[in-house]
Amino acid sequence: MAQTSAPPAKDAELTGPAPSPRAIVRARRRRAAARAWAEYRRNRVGMVGLAILIVFIALAVLAPVLVPSSALDVTQATGVPFSPPSAEYPFGTDESGRSVLALTVWGSRVSLLVGFLATVISVLIGSVVGIVAGHFGRWTDSVLMRVTDWFLVIPFLPLAIVLATVLGPSLANIAFVIGITSWPGTARIVRAQALAVTARPYIERARALGAGDWHLITRHILPNVVPLIFANTVLIVAIAILSETTLAFLGLGDPLRVSWGSMLDAAFSHGAASIGAWWYLVPPGLAILLVVLAFTMCGQALEAVLNPRLRGR
Amino acid sequence: MTVTLLDVRDLEVTYRSRAGDVPAVRGVSLQLDPGQTLGLAGESGCGKSTMAAAILRLLPPDTRTSGSVLLDGEDVLTMRPGRLRAVRWTEAAIVFQGAMHALNPVRRVGVQIAEAIHLHDKLTDEAVDARVGELLEQVGLPARRAASYPHELSGGQRQRVMIAMALACSPRLLIADEPTTALDVMVQAQVLDLLAELRRELGLALLLITHDLSVLASTCERIAVMYAGRVVEEGPAAAVFDEPAHPYTRALSEAFPTIGDRASRKAPHGLGGDPPDPRELPSGCEFHPRCPVAVPICPTTDVQLWPAGPDRRAACVHVRDREPEPSAP
Amino acid sequence: MATPAARSFGLTAANRRIGGKLVGAVLSLAFVLVFNFFLFRVLPGDPAKNLTRNRLVPAEQVQALRESFGLGKPLPQQFAGYVRDTLRGDLGISYKFRRPVSDVIAERIWPTVLLLGLSTVLSTIIGLFIGIRGAWRRGSTFDRGSLAVSLALYAMPEFWLGILLLIAFGVGVGPLPGLFPTGGLSTPGTDLTSLAGVLDVARHLFLPCLTLTLAYLAEYALVMRSSLLDELGEDYLVTARAKGLRDALVLRRHAVPNALLPTTTLIFLNLGFVVSGAITIETVFSWPGLGLLSYEALRTPDYPVLQGVFLLFSAAVIVANVLADLLYPYLDPRVRTG
Numbered sequence: 001m002a003q004t005s006a007p008p009a010k011d012a013e014l015t016g017p018a019p020s021p022r023a024i025v026r027a028r029r030r031r032a033a034a035r036a037w038a039e040y041r042r043n044r045v046g047m048v049g050l051a052i053l054i055v056f057i058a059l060a061v062l063a064p065v066l067v068p069s070s071a072l073d074v075t076q077a078t079g080v081p082f083s084p085p086s087a088e089y090p091f092g093t094d095e096s097g098r099s100v101l102a103l104t105v106w107g108s109r110v111s112l113l114v115g116f117l118a119t120v121i122s123v124l125i126g127s128v129v130g131i132v133a134g135h136f137g138r139w140t141d142s143v144l145m146r147v148t149d150w151f152l153v154i155p156f157l158p159l160a161i162v163l164a165t166v167l168g169p170s171l172a173n174i175a176f177v178i179g180i181t182s183w184p185g186t187a188r189i190v191r192a193q194a195l196a197v198t199a200r201p202y203i204e205r206a207r208a209l210g211a212g213d214w215h216l217i218t219r220h221i222l223p224n225v226v227p228l229i230f231a232n233t234v235l236i237v238a239i240a241i242l243s244e245t246t247l248a249f250l251g252l253g254d255p256l257r258v259s260w261g262s263m264l265d266a267a268f269s270h271g272a273a274s275i276g277a278w279w280y281l282v283p284p285g286l287a288i289l290l291v292v293l294a295f296t297m298c299g300q301a302l303e304a305v306l307n308p309r310l311r312g313r
Numbered sequence: 314m315t316v317t318l319l320d321v322r323d324l325e326v327t328y329r330s331r332a333g334d335v336p337a338v339r340g341v342s343l344q345l346d347p348g349q350t351l352g353l354a355g356e357s358g359c360g361k362s363t364m365a366a367a368i369l370r371l372l373p374p375d376t377r378t379s380g381s382v383l384l385d386g387e388d389v390l391t392m393r394p395g396r397l398r399a400v401r402w403t404e405a406a407i408v409f410q411g412a413m414h415a416l417n418p419v420r421r422v423g424v425q426i427a428e429a430i431h432l433h434d435k436l437t438d439e440a441v442d443a444r445v446g447e448l449l450e451q452v453g454l455p456a457r458r459a460a461s462y463p464h465e466l467s468g469g470q471r472q473r474v475m476i477a478m479a480l481a482c483s484p485r486l487l488i489a490d491e492p493t494t495a496l497d498v499m500v501q502a503q504v505l506d507l508l509a510e511l512r513r514e515l516g517l518a519l520l521l522i523t524h525d526l527s528v529l530a531s532t533c534e535r536i537a538v539m540y541a542g543r544v545v546e547e548g549p550a551a552a553v554f555d556e557p558a559h560p561y562t563r564a565l566s567e568a569f570p571t572i573g574d575r576a577s578r579k580a581p582h583g584l585g586g587d588p589p590d591p592r593e594l595p596s597g598c599e600f601h602p603r604c605p606v607a608v609p610i611c612p613t614t615d616v617q618l619w620p621a622g623p624d625r626r627a628a629c630v631h632v633r634d635r636e637p638e639p640s641a642p
Numbered sequence: 643m644a645t646p647a648a649r650s651f652g653l654t655a656a657n658r659r660i661g662g663k664l665v666g667a668v669l670s671l672a673f674v675l676v677f678n679f680f681l682f683r684v685l686p687g688d689p690a691k692n693l694t695r696n697r698l699v700p701a702e703q704v705q706a707l708r709e710s711f712g713l714g715k716p717l718p719q720q721f722a723g724y725v726r727d728t729l730r731g732d733l734g735i736s737y738k739f740r741r742p743v744s745d746v747i748a749e750r751i752w753p754t755v756l757l758l759g760l761s762t763v764l765s766t767i768i769g770l771f772i773g774i775r776g777a778w779r780r781g782s783t784f785d786r787g788s789l790a791v792s793l794a795l796y797a798m799p800e801f802w803l804g805i806l807l808l809i810a811f812g813v814g815v816g817p818l819p820g821l822f823p824t825g826g827l828s829t830p831g832t833d834l835t836s837l838a839g840v841l842d843v844a845r846h847l848f849l850p851c852l853t854l855t856l857a858y859l860a861e862y863a864l865v866m867r868s869s870l871l872d873e874l875g876e877d878y879l880v881t882a883r884a885k886g887l888r889d890a891l892v893l894r895r896h897a898v899p900n901a902l903l904p905t906t907t908l909i910f911l912n913l914g915f916v917v918s919g920a921i922t923i924e925t926v927f928s929w930p931g932l933g934l935l936s937y938e939a940l941r942t943p944d945y946p947v948l949q950g951v952f953l954l955f956s957a958a959v960i961v962a963n964v965l966a967d968l969l970y971p972y973l974d975p976r977v978r979t980g
Contacts, residue, residue, distance in 0.1 A: 150670050155914030155959050157921050158952040161936060165943045166681055238797070245799050246922060250937060264802060268926070273808050274824065281809070285802035292797035371884055401886040414877040417896055419903070419975055429885045462975045478885075 029223070036227075039305045046301020052294035056287070060108040071102035072258060082277045092279035094263075095270040103258050104283045110259035111288070114175050115241035121179025122240065123233050126186025131221055133187070134194025135213065145191075151184045157246065164252040171254045178243045182236060189232055190225055197224045231302035238295035245288050260284035316386060318486055318518050319345040319368070319405070324380035326363050326372065335591045337363040339542035340380070347485060350512065350519040352529030352550060354565060355539035358588045361522045362410075364539075365490040368520075369401050384486070403433050406479035408472075410491030415475060416463040422474045423449075423459025429481040448477040452507060469500035476507065486518045487511075493528060505532050526565045530554035538562045541589050541599040544618065548625030558627035560604045598630070606631065656978075660968060667964040674956045678949045679724050733953070734946035738939065743950040747932065751954075753827055754931030757847065758920050761854035766909070769859035770902075773866025777874065777901075778893055788863060795860035801922035804853040808926060812849060822849050825928035850927040854919050861915070865908050870901040903974050910966040913959045 019027070040046050059066070070076050079093035086092070091100035133144040160177050167173040197203065203216060211219075247253055248261025249268070263284040267273075272280045326338040338360040345351050353361045366372050368382050370389050382389040384404050392400065409415040417425055426445045430436065436444070446456030452473040463471055472492060479487055489508065493501040509532055512519055521533055529536050530550050537547040538561065546559040557563040586603040589595055595602050601611035610630060618626040619633040727733075733743035772792070776785040795803070812824040823829070823846050833839045873879075874897055882892045924933030932951055939947040971978045 146666075146669065149666070150673055152911070153670055153914070153956075153960055153963055154674070155917040155955050157914075157918030158936065158955045161921075161940050162678075162681065162948050162952050165940050165945070165948060242797075242799060246801070246918070249799070249801055249922065250925070250940065252940065261799075264799070264805070268805060273805050273926075274813055276809055276813050278806075278809055281802070281805055285798060285806070288802070289794065289798040293793060296793065296797060366880070369884055371880055398886040398888065401884055403886075407884050409877060409881060415881045417878045417882070417900070419900055419973075428882075428887070432886045464976055475881075478881075 036305050040301055043301040043304060045297045046304075049294040049297030049301065052290055053298065056108060056291050056294070057112065059105055060112045063105050063109055067102045067105045069106070071099055072106055074098065082272070082275055082280070084277075085279050091283050092277070094280055095266065095272070100263075100280055100283055103263055104260070104287060107258045107260045107263055107284060108287065110171065110254070110257045111241055111244060111261065112291070114171060114178070114244040114259070115237050117172075117175035118178035118182070118240040118244070119233060119237045121176060122182045122236055123186050123229060125179065126183035127190050127225070127229055129183065130187040130190025130192075131194045131217060131225065134191040134196075135198050135217060135221060137195070137198070141191075144187075148184045148187045148191075151181065152188075156181055156243070160243070160247060161250065161252065164247060169252055169254055171257065174244060174247055174253055177247070178240050182239060182243070186229065186232055186236065189228055193225050193228055194221050197221050227306050231299060231306055234295055234299035234302060238292045238299070241288065241295070242292055260288050316347075317344050317383070318347045318349075318385060319343065319520070320381075320383040321364075321368070322381045322383070324364065324367060324382060325378065326360070326367050327377040328373075329375045329377065333592055334377075336594075337542055337591060338367065341539070341542070341544050343537060343544070345486065345518050345520060347518055348512075348516045349535070350521065350533040352533035352536040353520065353522045353539060354524065354526050354529055354536060354562075356524055356565075356588050358591075359539045360542040360591075361539050362490055365407060365488050365520070365522055368488060369405060369407060370397060371407075399433070402429055402479075402484060403482040404484055405486035405488060406482070406484040407488040407490060408475045408479045408492050410494050413463065413468070413471060416471065418463050421460055421462055422466070422478075423461075426459070426474070426478045426481055429478055433482045444481070448480055449474070451480065451511070452477040453503075468496050469503065472496065472500075472504055473507065476504075476511070480511070480515070483515070484517070486520065488520045488522070490522045491524070492521070493523065493525070501528070508532065526554060526562075526568075530566075538565065541594055542591060543599070543628065545600065545616075545629070546621070546625075546627040547618070548622065548627075552622065552625060558621040558625060558632050559600075559629045560606050560631075561600050562627075564603075564605070598628070663964055663967045667960050670960050671957060674953055674960075675725060675728060676721075678953060679721055681949075728953070733950040736939075736944055736947045738942045738944040738947070743946045746935065746947060747950055747954060750930060750932050750935045752931075753929055754920055754924070754933060757850055757854065757924070757929060757931060758916060760847070761851050761858060761919075762916060764851070765855045765858035766862055768855070769862025770866045770905070772859065772863040773868075773905075774870055774893075774898055774901075776863065777867045777870035780871065785867075789867070792860040792863045795856055796864065799922075800853060800857035800919050801926050803857060804850065804923050804926040807849055807853055822846075827930050846927075846929075850923050850929050853926075854923055857919055857923075858916065861912065862905075862909065866901065866905050869903075869905045869908075870897060872904075873897050873901040876900075903970075906966070906973070907970070910963055913962050917955050917959060 074096045077093075077097035079089055079097035079099065081093060081095050081097045083089065083093045083097075089099045089101065091104060094100055094103060129144050129148065133141040133148075160181055163177045163180070164174065167177065197220060198216075203220060206216060206220065244253070244259065245261035245264070248259050249265045251265055253259055253262050253265070255262075261284075264281065267277070267280040267284075321341060321343040324338055324341045325336070328335040328337055341360075341364060343351065343353075353364065355361050363372070367378060368384070368389065370378075370382075370392075372378065378390055380390070384400065387396075387400070389397065389400070416422065423442075423445050426448060427441050430441050430444055434441075442459075445459050449456050449458055454470060454473050454477070458466070458470070458474075463474075466474065476487075476489075476492075487508075492508070493504055496504065505528060508519060508521070511517060519533070521529060523529060526536075526538075530553075533550045535547065536550045536553045537544050538553070538559065539545065540561050546553060546557065546562045548558070553562060554566055557566055589599055589602075595612065597610075597612040597614050598604070598607075598616045601607040604611065608630065614630055616628040616630065618628050621627040621629075621632045731744050733747070735741065736743050736746050739746050772788050776788045779785055808824060812822050825846075827846055828839065828842045829846075876897075879892055879897055882896050883889070887895070920931065921933035921936050923929070924931045925937040928934060932954070935947065936951050938944070939951070
């Protein structure tokens with residue numbers, strides 16, 4: 001007679017009234033999040049990326065405390081223009097005699113802010129499009145996918161240049177332009193997941209019970225889609241920051257504010273290259289490099305956590 | 314006196330992973346004479362597929378192997394790479410499970426079979442094409458199927474292609490690793506019949522690896538049962554299947570209801586629990602946590618294959634203790 | 643192969659697929675035209691005023707501009723006129739150069755083709771090679787090093803790399819002199835058809851081409867490595883080894899060709915990225931192509947030129963993608979209909 005082993009008792013909540021379904025779901029989600037975080041912590045690459053990000057975000061947030069905004073004022077600049085690094089100016093000076101270090105610290109604010117803003121716009125549009133296309137299917141899906149494909153095919157920079165030139169240079173406009181040109185990536189991923197979830201049997205059952213689309217989307221599709229969006233978002237921020245840098249370098253950024261991209265534009269336009277003023281060019285570029293790398297590392301670590309197949313790459 | 318075709322002695326295979334060493338095969342010995350059939354049975358994870366790959370030294374680079382695998386007298390594990398490549402497919406060939414992924418999806422099957430021939434023979438293209446057609450017909454497929462891609466064939470047809478490919482260089486030993494898994498029952502029977510027929514026609518030795526004991530009972534002369542990387546029972550197929558000596562073998566054979574036998578249909582027995590994690594094996598007899606007849610000495614006894622009847626052995630203390638004196642070798 | 647009826651069915655299905663792709667491409671191009679058209683007419687305010695807001699333009703010119711837009715006519719008529727003109731090759735008059743946009747573009751197209759063409763070819767070959775080698779020898783010093791370098795190159799703005807290279811090799815750092823020219827296509831006065839002229843252009847091409855090659859190969863290396871790593875886990879490679887195939891041949895004959903399939907798709911999907919690189923790099927190195935033209939145009943802002951370049955770049959990428967879509971089934975039999 002074969003033995004069967006009894007499954008071990010788990011989480012036996014024996015005291016108090018039975019928790020509501022909503023509470024159970026919430027508790028389950030919290031546990032899943034805690035597990036994901038523990039898994040993420042084990043990923044060395046992800047932790048390094050996170051550390052770098054924290055440093056830069058702190059830099060951006062604390063900029064007014066670390067460096068007085070007067071350092072950005074051209075009329076108050078006291079340094080010799082284009083002077084190499086020294087004790088007084090650790091990163092040297094720019095074409096107006098301002099400290100490059102101060103500019104780099106303050107530049108982080110705009111670069112990161114535009115990056116985040118653009119990402120929010122991009123992810124919002126992409127998620128909505130993806131969910132609607134994946135859930136409602138057929139005609140809606142075809143039309144939305146046509147539009148998505150168009151944005152995917154069209155080369156980013158020429159489109160962004162045309163849009164930015166027409167809209168005019170400002171922080172919000174740049175964020176808008178980047179957001180509106182980068183949502184297709186998110187849309188595709190979200191759509192694939194929405195399609196998969198909508199096809200699952202319990203959705204049909206829920207519908208039979210009278211669940212409307214809104215309920216299905218918010219209660220079933222969204223929770224399944226959010227982790228994916230999260231991992232994807234991190235990678236989008238990296239791209240958004242690079243895009244802001246490029247647009248600012250071409251002169252399409254906000255002329256009143258300093259960003260890493262605008263620093264490179266100013267440097268190059270004022271001939272820093274021919275003078276060999278590397279100290280003006282290296283810090284902003286290096287900062288971008290580090291931030292983008294950090295976001296990429298975090299994004300890859302998140303993907304590995306969410307998709308165990310990818311671990312160990 | 315025939316020279317043993319395949320002689321595996323004390324084979325040990327350990328996978329090295331970041332989480333530590335995983336011993337997949339822990340001291341297995343097998344013999345196969347020319348023209349014989351041996352069935353290797355066990356649950357997934359018991360190490361039988363690792364065995365199959367080890368015989369032709371096809372394991373991934375980060376594995377540690379010890380022991381010896383004598384193929385026609387030569388040790389595969391110590392051969393020089395050139396000799397190994399020459400021996401592969403010509404002495405022994407392997408048919409993998411899941412032929413969907415075992416065939417290159419973007420090449421025609423005829424080309425893949427021809428590749429095997431080209432590697433070991435210097436034939437003209439026409440001769441190779443003719444041979445490919447011959448092989449396909451031998452496994453019951455029309456010769457024109459050579460122009461198909463794997464995704465254009467059914468599961469059963471793909472399995473036949475794999476068998477045809479394995480026969481391309483007229484090997485003396487065919488290793489079939491789960492050839493009938495993922496096929497439906499009718500097709501399973503056809504593939505098994507094919508293997509039996511080929512064995513008769515070509516005098517092949519066959520090492521048939523599967524988790525389905527009933528398949529082995531009808532196709533093989535001898536059966537070896539593996540558990541946790543070791544052989545726990547071996548003997549003539551009928552005897553092992555009808556009167557299993559080891560509790561694990563008993564559970565395996567009872568797990569598959571016999572068609573036509575009402576009694577087994579009404580009370581199918583499953584074996585509770587899971588196969589042990591190779592990194593944390595139970596002490597003594599590895600089967601004792603799941604064994605229905607375990608006794609207190611099981612966790613502390615170092616089990617070996619003890620004689621369990623004419624030409625039979627089993628690694629169970631009950632078998633050992635049933636024999637008051639060990640029978641003369 | 644099959645019966646004539648089956649054969650003709652296959653032909654129709656294949657034709658339908660081709661037709662579908664072509665229709666898609668035409669739709670995309672049409673949408674570019676619509677986009678271009680409406681961008682300036684949908685904005686609030688008077689388009690003519692908007693376009694001349696940063697410059698001092700006499701009132702009569704503004705009025706003439708308004709008329710050239712055909713703003714008096716109904717919208718469908720304006721659009722029809724716009725489409726007709728575009729199809730005839732009339733892309734308007736450049737504000738900055740006071741010449742037809744099509745002429746301006748025609749002058750600047752070959753330097754861009756030369757630069758992009760050479761960089762793409764070089765970066766593809768080198769990038770794929772690095773990716774393959776990295777995946778094959780995963781975990782080795784080569785792999786870890788190339789991975790780090792690829793990630794760094796991928797994360798940096800390509801024009802920053804260009805400027806640094808410009809300083810290092812064009813201007814010279816410290817005691818080291820600049821080896822290459824710092825900008826332009828050629829030294830003025832050189833006969834471009836002579837051997838000396840060709841070498842001169844090559845010298846000027848070196849740094850921008852090097853920058854773009856480095857920038858692109860990072861992505862190709864990363865994608866190829868990833869694809870090949872995926873492929874190396876497949877069972878059919880074990881079958882190939884079991885047949886007696888040498889490891890190097892298993893890689894070359896089976897793993898790499900199969901890994902190239904998803905890689906090719908991804909590379910074509912990123913053609914827009916290639917084009918964007920041209921704009922910034924031509925700006926850094928004053929390479930007189932369409933990229934530099936875009937930069938000059940956006941400073942003015944010279945909308946007809948910007949729209950014309952946008953149209954051209956979009957059309958090029960759309961066509962390339964359609965070609966890739968059409969050719970892919972010849973590479974991957976799993977995708978063929980029939």
